[in-house]
Amino acid sequence: MNVLLLGSGGREHALAWKIAASPLLTKLYASPGNPGIGSVAELVKLDMSDHSAVAAFCQEKKIDLVVVGPEGPLVAGIADDLRAWGIRVFGPSKAAARLEGSKGFTKDLCAKFNIPTAAYGRFGDLASAKAYVEKTGAPIVIKADGLAAGKGVTIAMTLEEALAALEACFEGAFGTAGAEVVVEEYLTGEEASFFCLCDGATALPFGTAQDHKRVGDGDTGPNTGGMGAYSPAPVMTAEMTERTMREIIEPTMRGMANLGAPFAGILFAGLMVTDQGPKLIEYNTRFGDPECQVLMMRLKDDLLVLLNAAVDGQLAHMSARWSDEAALTVVMAARGYPGTPEKGSVIRGLDEAAGGGAEIFHAGTAINGGALVANGGRVLNVTATGATVGEAQRRAYAAIDHIDWPQGFFRHDIGWRAVEREKAGA
Incomplete structure (x- = not known):
């Protein structure tokens, strides 16, 4: 299969890394990509807002599947336009992407279909x-x-x-x-991220995670796009997963179909697990970033097989297998983030950092004069696995010790809640 991946962040690097491992893959293209993605894919320059140009590239290169990473193009209707050209796309329609594109739309959907929310x-x-x-x-x-x-x-x-x-x-x-x-x-409880692969009719549970939104240690400072994550989320027990499917995901799938906008793609539910049970905070209609990074580290199955099943309406016949190990990722960000980040500083030591079994997913990097430099706010995702979250945490931070980037910063406590749970249960 020839695959085109759209996007340039850490989420897309993790997807590219996993897709590249598939025996089904013939050629992987990515646009615009980043230097990390360029190690497993051919980078091409396409204007994602010019849907006809993307479609023309797909026809020229005989692309069998387009995987859309970020939310912007989905909300703008790229999946609909490419499908109109006869191109297979993993990602929801413009109408279904309203679940992320309009928080008000989602809240009204919850009210109409009795989905628990604030x-x-x-x-x-x-x-x-x-x-x-x-x-x-x-x-x-x-x-x-x-x-x-x-x-x-x-x-x-x-x-x-x-x-x-x-x-x-x-x-x-x-x-x-x-x-x-x-x-x-304002809801009180514990937040969790819950993912489902969807084909319009079937929602297949696709992993759990918890992320850290605040920029500073101890969950302090302003919100960010995410400073780290780990998987699985301990709070998402078998019972809580069953309730989330029954009370939130399945009514959403029925509701969207009822509205004439069946949901196909990845459905990412941000949950608050309260004393009364799970409540929906918001939906995203793409993989989370940095949650995708830890999910891809734990997924045992061929991602490309699962994406094809979602596109072809075959998820009712599929399952997803996960490693028993935990995965944890730490975001390294450029000084100034989440305000205006400082760009252009040189990053060294990634080969040494990845030597201990960690994976370094690039989020906001570029090549300048032959050197790897920071080119965004969230720049690197240092990701590791372990028998416990605590072990994965130690491995991720050990990898960071090898990275020479004085202008970068990171939180030192990613996974703290799960680590405390593990210590309490020891």
Whole structure:
């Protein structure tokens, strides 16, 4: 099979690494890719916003499957346009991608189909949103309705924080994504990421993870796109997984089909596991980043076989097997992130870092003058496996010790909750 992978981050490097291991693969192309992806794929320059140009490339290279990594092109309808050209695509339609593209759409879907989630209000103007927040009080959650690269959410612990977040949204801090806001009840519990491969009719459970959104140790500082993750999520027991499928995933699949937008692709449910059970925080319609990295390290099956089954509507006949080992990834970010990152600093020592069984997935790197340099906010994902989360954690941080990049930083406590659980159970 000839495969085209769209995207350039750590998630796409992990997908490329796993797809490249498939005996089904003939040739893997990636656009725009990054230097890490370039080690397993041929990098090509395509404008993802020019769907006809992507389609023309697919026809020229006889592409058998397009795998769309990031959410932006999916929300823009690239899957629909490529399918109209007769090209097979792994990823949801534009109508189904609204599950990520509009938080308000998802909240309304939950209300209509009795899917457990936080109480909420939707607002298109500052005055009515402020009135709702002042009536409800803090803590409360403010979300830009549209895509904001993981940064459009404020967990406001005070009324002042909440009002400032509303003003930021309506003043354009997140562009058009903040033209409408969703204000949500503050939920207490433990967060988890739950994934399903979907083919429009069947949802196949596809792993669990927990990530760390805050930039600083001890879960402090502003939210980011994710500073690290580990898999599996201990809180997602067999019982909690069964309840999540029955109470959240399956009603969503039925609801989307009912709305004429059956969901096919990867469905990523961000959950809060509360005293009452799992509640949906939000949906993403693509693999998480950096959750994808730890899932790919643990997946025992051929990813390409599973993606083909999802595209062909054959998931009812499939299963996914996972390693008993845990996987953990630590994000190394450029100084300044999640604000304006410093680009261009040289990174050395990756070969030595990967020598102990760790995998280094590139997220925001480039080659400049023959040297590997930082070219984004989240730059590297240092990923390792182990018999326990604690062992995977030790291996990942041991690998980081070999990386020479003074301008980079990382959290030192990725996986802390699971490690504490392991110690308590010892």
